[in-house]
Each structure stands twice: as C-alpha cells, then as structure tokens.
Amino acid sequence: MSEQNGTVNLTIENHIGTIEFYHPKGNSLPGKLLRELAQTITDAGENDEIRVVIIKSRGEGAFCAGASFDELIAIEDYETGKEFFMGFALVLNAMRTCPKLIIVRVHGKTVGGGVGIASAGDYTFAHADAAVKLSELALGIGPFVVGPAVERKVGTSAFSAMSIDAANWYGSDFAEEKGMFNKVFDTTEELDEAVQNLGQQLAKSSPEAMKNLKAVLWKGTGDWDLLLEQRAEISGRLVLSDFTKNFIKKFKEKS
Known part of the structure; x- marks a missing residue:
C-alpha cells in the first residue's frame, strides 16, 4: 500500500510488536487500511516472538481522523456501506481477540x-492534547460500531454524552477521568517513555498469565462478532441518506 493510500507497519524488538498506521489525511481510516490494520493485529497475536503489542499512529497531528470522508461520500449502495463499516468491526474484534495485551499510544486529537x-x-496512554470526539451523529450516522468498545470503557452515561453532543470535543482530562485513557502526559517525551516502560515490563512477563488476564478483562464480549456486524448494517444504511451525503459535501467544501 502506497503512502498516499496509507500504510500499516509492524516492527518487532525485544518481544514488543509495534504497529504503526498512517494516512496523509489526518491518519484517517479508509476501508483497505482498516482491513490491513485488523490483519496486522491478528498476525501479531499469532506471532510467538511478540509478547505485547503497541498500537500508534505516525506524525504529530491527529492520532486518527476517523472514517475517510472521500470513501464515505462515494458509497452508493447498502452492501458497500456495510462493507466499509465492517472494517472498523474487524479492527475492534482483532484487538478484542488478540491473546496479547495491547497498549495504545494516543498523541493527538x-x-x-x-x-x-x-x-x-x-492500556491506553495519551498526550494532554489528545481530545476525543464521537462526531457520527452530526454526520447523520451514529457511533454504532465503535459504541460497544467506548461504552465498555467510559460507561453508559459518558458514552451517551459523547454520542449526543457530537459537535464538541471532550478533553484528555475527561477521557482519563472516565477510564478511556489510563495515563495522560504533558509532553511527547514523557508519553513515549511511559509507553516503552510498560511495553518492556510486559515483554518480561509470563505470556500465559497475560493471555489469561486478557480473557478475564474482555469477559462478556463473546457476542461482538455478531453485534458489531449488526451495528455495521445500521451504519451501512444510514450512510446512504441525503443528510449524510449533504453534510460530507459541505464539510469538504469548507476544508
């Protein structure tokens, strides 16, 4: 995959598998990139050389701008819509079922x-500038696919607030207080040091113990394969609406 279309790279060092994704448009996630990311997470989980996984994105701007608007506006039928949103389902389910503990490094919005x-x-580390937003309702869709993952971490009340107040950013302090971010740092240097320190600590831990801990931490999510597919179907229908098409068109004209 070319730089223009985005990339996903896995590097392995001292039993730490680091997955870095990149897209020139704010590290947004088109369908092919989502599937490559999901497969890379699965591959890392199956690689005996890797004991812990780190997921990060490249650059100093946004950690991830979410769905690719270019791809969203090009969707013209339900099957294509469902297929696109299934990309997010595949990534989340790959993270859920990966037998290795996953550290996420969030450096920006x-x-x-x-x-x-x-x-x-x-375990998620973040920079103080790493504000979060669930903008889907403003697009005429809704955070259906990512909803189970977000609600599991922050609770129903905070998830409801973020879902309904879709135009506003929620700061890293909010995300830390609600449990989405485990630790927040004021500088990139501190963030990187914390990520590496925990990664090195876990790389020396018992793989079998971590695998069993992961299973305990994700208890009660065994239905997510079906659940997230059903959510992708909802989004796949809604993305075809005139409301969503017009919103994206106006957004792209402004930007």
Missing part, C-alpha cells in the same frame, strides 16, 4: 473510529 481504537486498548 482522535475522532470516531480512532476513539474506538483508544477504547479497545488494554
């Missing part, structure tokens, strides 16, 4: 699907 990735981390 994150929207929609990126909030889902931050929430699906087993």
Whole structure:
C-alpha cells in the first residue's frame, strides 16, 4: 500500500510488536487500511516472538481522523456501506481477540473510529492534547460500531454524552477521568517513555498469565462478532441518506 493510500507497519524488538498506521489525511481510516490494520493485529497475536503489542499512529497531528470522508461520500449502495463499516468491526474484534495485551499510544486529537481504537486498548496512554470526539451523529450516522468498545470503557452515561453532543470535543482530562485513557502526559517525551516502560515490563512477563488476564478483562464480549456486524448494517444504511451525503459535501467544501 502506497503512502498516499496509507500504510500499516509492524516492527518487532525485544518481544514488543509495534504497529504503526498512517494516512496523509489526518491518519484517517479508509476501508483497505482498516482491513490491513485488523490483519496486522491478528498476525501479531499469532506471532510467538511478540509478547505485547503497541498500537500508534505516525506524525504529530491527529492520532486518527476517523472514517475517510472521500470513501464515505462515494458509497452508493447498502452492501458497500456495510462493507466499509465492517472494517472498523474487524479492527475492534482483532484487538478484542488478540491473546496479547495491547497498549495504545494516543498523541493527538482522535475522532470516531480512532476513539474506538483508544477504547479497545488494554492500556491506553495519551498526550494532554489528545481530545476525543464521537462526531457520527452530526454526520447523520451514529457511533454504532465503535459504541460497544467506548461504552465498555467510559460507561453508559459518558458514552451517551459523547454520542449526543457530537459537535464538541471532550478533553484528555475527561477521557482519563472516565477510564478511556489510563495515563495522560504533558509532553511527547514523557508519553513515549511511559509507553516503552510498560511495553518492556510486559515483554518480561509470563505470556500465559497475560493471555489469561486478557480473557478475564474482555469477559462478556463473546457476542461482538455478531453485534458489531449488526451495528455495521445500521451504519451501512444510514450512510446512504441525503443528510449524510449533504453534510460530507459541505464539510469538504469548507476544508
């Protein structure tokens, strides 16, 4: 996959598997990139050389701008719509079923699907500038696919607030207070040091113990394969609405 279309890279060092995704438009997530990310997470989980996984994105701007607007506006039928949103379902389910503990590094603002990735981390570090937003309702869709992951971390009340107040950002202090972010740092240097320190600590821990801990932490999510597919079907229908098409068109004209 070319830089223009986005990339996903896995590097392995000292039993730490670091997955970095990138897209030139704010680390947004088009369908092919989502599937490559999901497969890379699955591959890392199956690699015996890796004991812990770190997920991060490249650059100093947004951690993740969410769904690709170029791809969203091009969707013209239900099957294509469902297929696109299934990409997010695949990533979240890959994180859920990965037998390795996953650390997520959030360095900047994150929207929609990126909030889902931050929430699906087993331990998430963030920069103080890492505000979050579930903007889907403003688009005429709704945070249906990422919803289970976000609600699992922050609770129903906070998830409801973020889902309904879809135009506003919620700061890293809010995300930390509600449990989406485990620790927040004022500098990138402190953030990177914390990520590496925990990664090195877990790389020396018992793989079998961590695998069993992961299963305990995700107890009660065994229905997510079906649940997230059903949610993708809802989004796949709604993305075809004139409301969503017009919103994205106006947004792109402004930007």
